[in-house]
Amino acid sequence: MVETTTGGEPDDGAAEVLDRPLPDGVRRRVVQIVSDGFGGLTVAELPVQLRQYARFAPNRRAKFAGNAMAAALETDPLFRQRIAEKLREAQSELTGALDSGSPPPAADPLDVAAAAYVLRPPGWVKLVTAAGEEALRADAERADEETRAELDRLREELAEARGQTRTETERLRTELEAAKKEAESLHRKLRGALSDVKRGEAAVRKLRGEMEAVRGEGQAHVSAAESESRRLKARLSEVEATLEATRRAAREGRSVEDMRVRLLLDTVLDAAQGLRRELALPPVSVRPAETVDAVEPGRMTPKDIAARALSESDPAILDQLLALPQAHLVVDGYNVTKTGYPQMPLEKQRLRLLGQLSQLAAQTGAEVTCVFDGAELAAPVLLAPPRGVRVLFSKPGVTADELIRQLVRAEPPGRPVIVVSTDREVADGVAKAGARPVASAVLLKRFSRG
Numbered sequence: 001m002v003e004t005t006t007g008g009e010p011d012d013g014a015a016e017v018l019d020r021p022l023p024d025g026v027r028r029r030v031v032q033i034v035s036d037g038f039g040g041l042t043v044a045e046l047p048v049q050l051r052q053y054a055r056f057a058p059n060r061r062a063k064f065a066g067n068a069m070a071a072a073l074e075t076d077p078l079f080r081q082r083i084a085e086k087l088r089e090a091q092s093e094l095t096g097a098l099d100s101g102s103p104p105p106a107a108d109p110l111d112v113a114a115a116a117y118v119l120r121p122p123g124w125v126k127l128v129t130a131a132g133e134e135a136l137r138a139d140a141e142r143a144d145e146e147t148r149a150e151l152d153r154l155r156e157e158l159a160e161a162r163g164q165t166r167t168e169t170e171r172l173r174t175e176l177e178a179a180k181k182e183a184e185s186l187h188r189k190l191r192g193a194l195s196d197v198k199r200g201e202a203a204v205r206k207l208r209g210e211m212e213a214v215r216g217e218g219q220a221h222v223s224a225a226e227s228e229s230r231r232l233k234a235r236l237s238e239v240e241a242t243l244e245a246t247r248r249a250a251r252e253g254r255s256v257e258d259m260r261v262r263l264l265l266d267t268v269l270d271a272a273q274g275l276r277r278e279l280a281l282p283p284v285s286v287r288p289a290e291t292v293d294a295v296e297p298g299r300m301t302p303k304d305i306a307a308r309a310l311s312e313s314d315p316a317i318l319d320q321l322l323a324l325p326q327a328h329l330v331v332d333g334y335n336v337t338k339t340g341y342p343q344m345p346l347e348k349q350r351l352r353l354l355g356q357l358s359q360l361a362a363q364t365g366a367e368v369t370c371v372f373d374g375a376e377l378a379a380p381v382l383l384a385p386p387r388g389v390r391v392l393f394s395k396p397g398v399t400a401d402e403l404i405r406q407l408v409r410a411e412p413p414g415r416p417v418i419v420v421s422t423d424r425e426v427a428d429g430v431a432k433a434g435a436r437p438v439a440s441a442v443l444l445k446r447f448s449r450g
Helices: 024-038 048-053 058-064 066-075 077-090 092-100 109-119 124-279 302-307 316-322 333-340 346-364 400-410 424-432 440-449
Strands: 328-332 367-372 389-393 417-420 436-438
Touching (some): 058 066, 066 077, 092 109, 109 124, 316 417, 316 436, 328 346, 333 440, 346 440, 424 436
Parallel strands (some): 367 389
């Protein structure tokens, strides 16, 4: 396609080629011309790579799409012709002068070069090159002027600095003379003071010798007294520690034994009362005839007793155990939660189990202790134990299984202790210690029953 002017004549400048990069000033004006004419075109009239900038404001379009617009203007003759038509509409006087081959002498060379680059009239390369050279000359002249102005300013500052230096030198010379006179006066005073100091030092040395002798004697007496005081204090501390240890051992032994005896006594009394209620014994003395072994009408037979036996997995067996007097339920916490709801986080596992144990304690009246493994914890768990439930975490280096066995051993023989755990080692260990093991699934079934 051959580009044409508004008069329909062939564009002789189309064959001309710019053999150097477009000067920066001319390029900025060209991008501004394209950005101004951009808005007057439809999306279909725009090159494909420029359609994404169709809705941009002119200034924003020139900022973000400058390189793309300059490239499209150079490579797309049809797009350049459309921009040229918009330029002729906006600057008819300048474009008319360029079409006629006589650019206005008073026009800005950069504007003339940018318009010539877009319109491509005959000789446009010369106009662009001349504008670039003119811009370079203008920049060089402006730089020379700025350099001369800076040089003048530096000369003035140098002259001012020299004047200040002379003034400061005179002031310092005056101060130096005064300082010399003052130094001579101070030197004389110093010589007199040195003489007084030497006399004083001699007197101080004499007094210091006397003081050292007195101090040595005093320190000897003090050292002896301190040694005796330390010996007496050490002996007193040993006696006090021995006395306190004796008192504490006696107090702890007495309190633990008293607690165990009292708890066992309460267990025996409650068991006796429960047995009396279970057997429904009348409040009368036993008659000799009642000791004769026989089966009376309406009495329970061995077959009926066998029918009352419960399966080990029946949650009713847990109710029977907790109904025993002074029953103590010890729960292996994580063993139960990881059996019943292992998918929950540990914190929610603990809260759910403790809530259910609190309801069970309120229903049965039994003592309930829940043990969690705390050996791997980096910090103590902040937890408010629910009503009726004692919550314990094992110490570092101690597992929950060991803590459960310690709790069972701490109970007096004869007290009903029920341990809930599926761990066979725990179950066997507490069974040997006299406790009754119950599987975790039984407790979970008891919770589900309500």
